[in-house]
Amino acid sequence: MAVGGEMEKEFESKLRLQQQQQQQGKKQQAMQRANSIAFRAPQEQFTIDDFELGKMYGTGSYSKVVRAKKKDTGNIYALKIMDKKFITKENKIQYVKLERIVLDQLDHPGIIRLFFTFQDTYSLYMALESCEGGELFDQIIRKGRLSEDEARFYAAEVVDILEYLHGLGLIHRDIKPENLLLTSDGHIKLADFGSVKPTKDTPLTVLPDSTVERACTFVGTAAYIPPEVLNSCPATYGNDLWALGCTLFQMLSGSSPFKDASEWLIFQRIMARDLHFPDYFSDEARDLIDQLLDVDPTKRPGWSSYTSLKGHPFFRGIDWGNLRHIPAPKLVSESNENEEEEEQEAQWNLTHGASGGTGSGTGVGSSTGTGSNQQAPSTPNGGNHGSGAASSSDAYSHLSRLASIDSFDSRWQEFLEPGEAIVMISKLKKIQKLTNKKVQLLLTDKPKLICVDPSKMQAKCNIIWSDDPNCLSVQLTSPSHFKICTPKKVISFEDSKERAAQWKMAIEALQNRRFN
Numbered sequence: 001m002a003v004g005g006e007m008e009k010e011f012e013s014k015l016r017l018q019q020q021q022q023q024q025g026k027k028q029q030a031m032q033r034a035n036s037i038a039f040r041a042p043q044e045q046f047t048i049d050d051f052e053l054g055k056m057y058g059t060g061s062y063s064k065v066v067r068a069k070k071k072d073t074g075n076i077y078a079l080k081i082m083d084k085k086f087i088t089k090e091n092k093i094q095y096v097k098l099e100r101i102v103l104d105q106l107d108h109p110g111i112i113r114l115f116f117t118f119q120d121t122y123s124l125y126m127a128l129e130s131c132e133g134g135e136l137f138d139q140i141i142r143k144g145r146l147s148e149d150e151a152r153f154y155a156a157e158v159v160d161i162l163e164y165l166h167g168l169g170l171i172h173r174d175i176k177p178e179n180l181l182l183t184s185d186g187h188i189k190l191a192d193f194g195s196v197k198p199t200k201d202t203p204l205t206v207l208p209d210s211t212v213e214r215a216c217t218f219v220g221t222a223a224y225i226p227p228e229v230l231n232s233c234p235a236t237y238g239n240d241l242w243a244l245g246c247t248l249f250q251m252l253s254g255s256s257p258f259k260d261a262s263e264w265l266i267f268q269r270i271m272a273r274d275l276h277f278p279d280y281f282s283d284e285a286r287d288l289i290d291q292l293l294d295v296d297p298t299k300r301p302g303w304s305s306y307t308s309l310k311g312h313p314f315f316r317g318i319d320w321g322n323l324r325h326i327p328a329p330k331l332v333s334e335s336n337e338n339e340e341e342e343e344q345e346a347q348w349n350l351t352h353g354a355s356g357g358t359g360s361g362t363g364v365g366s367s368t369g370t371g372s373n374q375q376a377p378s379t380p381n382g383g384n385h386g387s388g389a390a391s392s393s394d395a396y397s398h399l400s401r402l403a404s405i406d407s408f409d410s411r412w413q414e415f416l417e418p419g420e421a422i423v424m425i426s427k428l429k430k431i432q433k434l435t436n437k438k439v440q441l442l443l444t445d446k447p448k449l450i451c452v453d454p455s456k457m458q459a460k461c462n463i464i465w466s467d468d469p470n471c472l473s474v475q476l477t478s479p480s481h482f483k484i485c486t487p488k489k490v491i492s493f494e495d496s497k498e499r500a501a502q503w504k505m506a507i508e509a510l511q512n513r514r515f516n
């Protein structure tokens, strides 16, 4: 009996080994298949010198996107540039590969097209269809909030895109106004497939393992994450439907429904479904958002079929078959921005700058001391929002390698010395006790912090650089608010794109550059 038991064990372990080997073989075959896919968008042998680089379209957590003109053809692209070392270190290789392979197979007027890719020693490049109208996010900021007709139009285009994606077994997982780009004639194109999740039923060619359901993989952006994902449930189409509800709320009100001072507080509000509708929302808008933000994902319209979503009274009058031919809402360009804010610019005054008041009422932790004791806000999986998860040495090499790209916007050259490059640049609000003022904050590799009044193109408040954190430090007060503290003054800034943690990381990485 004992011998029989031994034999049985041995047999079982041999069987397991055999099964493992077979599985590995299958995996290798799938890998080979994925590696040998004939891409629609070819891998070219181009170099960055084949392009004339223009303005910076945007910065993601592991990429920069720059407007680029191919010198020989004159064609314009949005060139997504990713630092190889950084994405390897941050374990993002699978995400980048998946974005490439999925985008390559998509064909919908509402999804940005990938034309070709190339690489050099340091970077990977994706040449994307250029969206000249900017982000929907900026339209919301510039208009304050959208009219119900405008929001209906954009929401309908997003529904049309989601119906296509979900029909192909893909969950986008990062639907938000920053990833809804606009063509020059104002139609929506969905970008950023870095978080895409193929389901088991997808007919597309995807990477082996990418369809495996994993609980607890937090991707996306805090304010748009559904409660079930915070409760560790695997991703479903319900993620995108919830995010659509948040986006529609944001279009109509000007801010996301669960907005709060920190990611922790945002998560608390999502879990409690702490949702308040402004009075001016129509009954139809309120009802649709209420249904999309149902805590039960299976009850969200669009879950089992798109008929209920497209047939909702909010969308009455939408010609679904003709969406891309309907005239889109008028785009508001940067120069037409809120006159009121421009009015507030009159009082540029360093003594006000020293006051350190947060002004907007969203900041927490009102300390104005010079110590930098506040942590960057973290996502639940421990990573920082944005690129904050990198160590300072990685961050420094990443920043310095990408520095030259930021400097291509020639408008800021007059503030730089020869050879000096911009490491980070953002349009911010400088928060003062009585007034707020739009500024362009530049961090250079010298290092230097330069605050420019963009309406007059003049360098303003003098922030004296120091590598000593007692003499220069950054305090985060919320994902969008930070303070630059020097012994003489504390200046508060608001970054509407919530890159406060990235500013802190960039400044600290430069302070630590000597040790790297």
Ligand SMILES: Nc1ncnc2c1ncn2[C@@H]1O[C@H](COP(=O)(O)OP(=O)(O)OP(=O)(O)O)[C@@H](O)[C@H]1O
Binding pocket: 057, 058, 059, 060, 061, 062, 063, 064, 065, 078, 080, 112, 128, 129, 130, 131, 132, 135, 178, 179, 181, 191, 192, 193, 194, 386
């Ligand atoms: N095709 C495009 N045309 C114009 N601008 C673009 C385009 N693609 C991206 N951008 C701009 O660049 C920004 C960053 O791009 P993207 O979101 O793809 O980067 P990412 O590193 O994947 O970002 P994330 O941190 O959201 O994952 C976008 O928010 C947008 O403003």
